[in-house]
Amino acid sequence: MPLFSKKIKCLHCGGNFKARKDRNRRVYVCSRYDNYGECKRIPIEEEFLKNTINKRYDFQLTDEEIKNKVERIEVEDKLLFTIYLKNNEPIVFGKNFIKY
Numbered sequence: 134m135p136l137f138s139k140k141i142k143c144l145h146c147g148g149n150f151k152a153r154k155d156r157n158r159r160v161y162v163c164s165r166y167d168n169y170g171e172c173k174r175i176p177i178e179e180e181f182l183k184n185t186i187n188k189r190y191d192f193q194l195t196d197e198e199i200k201n202k203v204e205r206i207e208v209e210d211k212l213l214f215t216i217y218l219k220n221n222e223p224i225v226f227g228k229n230f231i232k233y
Contacts, residue, residue, distance in 0.1 A: 136179055136196050137161060137206060144209045146172040152179070163208075175211050182206070186216060189224055189233045 135152035141161050142149060148165035159179040165172040186203070187193055194202070201219070208214040216224040225232040 135159060135161075136200060137182065137203065140203055141177070141206045141208060143172060143175070144207050148172060150177070150208065175208055177208060177211060177214070182216070185224060185226060185231070186218075188231075189218075189221075 136159075137150070138152065139149060143163040143165065146163065146165045148163050150161040151164045152159055152161055154160075155176070160176045161179065162174055162176050163172045166174045183194075183196075183199060186199055202221075204217040204219050206214060206216050210228075212226065212228050214226050216226070218224065222233075
């Protein structure tokens with residue numbers, strides 16, 4: 134099962150992101166995206182999300198620890214999202230900054 138399954142929400146349409154394999158790496162895209170423009174195609178790499186979370190803690194968390202800490206992720210753009218953590222302040226990733 135993908136690490137962030139059912140935890141990533143699209144702020145454009147309210148849909149969930151789904152996991153896909155892309156060249157031996159896992160990426161998430163809005164499940165309502167299609168070629169007809171119902172929603173935007175905003176791919177987010179799983180490793181990128183994991184690295185962003187690990188930087189907050191200054192050490193490597195296991196996938197299970199990450200799964201337990203992440204409440205939800207709201208995505209507006211590839212470089213504009215918020216990771217809500219259980220019992221902690223959220224991580225806000227903006228185009229020119231990261232707020233831990």
